[in-house]
Amino acid sequence: WTPISKTVSADAKLKNVLNWQVNLINIQDKYRPMVNPIIEDTLDPRGTGAEINATSFVVKLKVGIADPITLKEGDDYTLALDGNKFTITFKRTFGNLTQETNSPLNNYQVSVDYATSSKNSGWAYNSSSVEWDGSQTTQKPSDGVPPDARIANANGYLPYWGSGISGETLTQLANLVVEKKDSVSGTPIPGVKFRLSDGTHTFEAT
Numbered sequence: 001w002t003p004i005s006k007t008v009s010a011d012a013k014l015k016n017v018l019n020w021q022v023n024l025i026n027i028q029d030k031y032r033p034m035v036n037p038i039i040e041d042t043l044d045p046r047g048t049g050a051e052i053n054a055t056s057f058v059v060k061l062k063v064g065i066a067d068p069i070t071l072k073e074g075d076d077y078t079l080a081l082d083g084n085k086f087t088i089t090f091k092r093t094f095g096n097l098t099q100e101t102n103s104p105l106n107n108y109q110v111s112v113d114y115a116t117s118s119k120n121s122g123w124a125y126n127s128s129s130v131e132w133d134g135s136q137t138t139q140k141p142s143d144g145v146p147p148d149a150r151i152a153n154a155n156g157y158l159p160y161w162g163s164g165i166s167g168e169t170l171t172q173l174a175n176l177v178v179e180k181k182d183s184v185s186g187t188p189i190p191g192v193k194f195r196l197s198d199g200t201h202t203f204e205a206t
Contacts, residue, residue, distance in 0.1 A: 002025070002149070002152075003024060003025060003026070003034060003130055003145065003149070003150055004022065004023065004024055004025075004039075004128060004129070004130045004150060004151070004152045005022075005023045005025070005152050006020070006021070006022055006023070006126065006128050006152035006153060006154040007020070007021045007023075007154060008020045008021075008126065008154045008155070008156035009156070010156070010157075010158060011115065014117075015158070015161035016117055016118045016119070016158060016161060017053075017115050017116065017117055017118070018050070018115065018116050018118065018124060018156040018158065019113065019114075019115050020113070020114055020115070020116065020126060020154065020156070021111055021112065021113050022039060022041065022111070022112040022128045022152070023109060023110070023111050023112075024037055024039070024109065024110040024111075024130060025109050026108050026109070034130075034132045034143075035132055035133045035134070036089075036090050036091070036092070036132055036133045037090050037110070037130050037131070037132040038087065038088070038089050038090070038130065038131050038132065039087065039088040039112060039128060039129070039130050040085070040086075040087050040128070040129050040130075040131075041085065041086050041087075041088075041126065041127070041128045041129075042084060042085050042126065042127050042128075043084040043085070043116060043124065043125075043126050044084070044124065044125040044126065044127075045084065045116075045118070045124050046122060046123060046124065046125065047120060047122050048118040048119065048120050048121065048122045048123070048124050048158065049118060049119030049120055050116040050117065050118040050119075050124040051084075051116060051117055051118075052081065052084065052086065052114065052115075052116055053114065053115045053116060053117055054081055056113075056114045056115040057073075057079060057112065057113070057114045058070065058112075058113045058114070059071045059073070059076070059077060059088070059110070059111070059112050059113075060110070060111045060113075061076075061108060061109075061110055062108060062109045062110075062111075063108045068111070071110075075091070076090065076091055076092055077089060077090045077091060078091070086114075088112060090110075116156075118158055121158050121159055121160040121161065122157070122158065123155055123156070123157050124155070124156050124157075124158075125153070125155050126153065126154050126155070126156070127151060127152070127153050128151070128152050128153075128154075129147070129150055129151045129152075130142075130150050131150060
């Protein structure tokens, strides 16, 4: 049983962005409920100058075969971001875990998605760890699971994008949808181009 895993992939649209995901998996075992887990994550940007995008965090919970739900910061967890490190502390015992004999715990998965923006191409390195309260079951921190079994590592690579933005960090803060419609029929007009500029960069879309 591996309680934590980590994946990374290059963003499909933004050439200087890596998308990271941390996954917690709680097995259906009353002796390992992973109650109130705490995730600690450290980014090592090396020469890429990668930075964590503070607005990119999305935390979801999936219990059994139910559809995932998005958890709320403040109500379900707290997020502390300090430079290249962050800590997520959960405030709940997922799935209303029970501790009765012969009463199995709900199997759940928690995912934490976030993005980093790089100034330069190259490798960025990351390590995540998890610990939890084991007082309700084995009476041991993290139920006695050793630290090296509660760590997941992932490395992400971005090739040189040659777009003229090397040395700068572009961070997506919002999405903007612009649509030009015919004043009579109300249907979208194909082929119309829009330009968006922040005074430094100009983006064009059709």
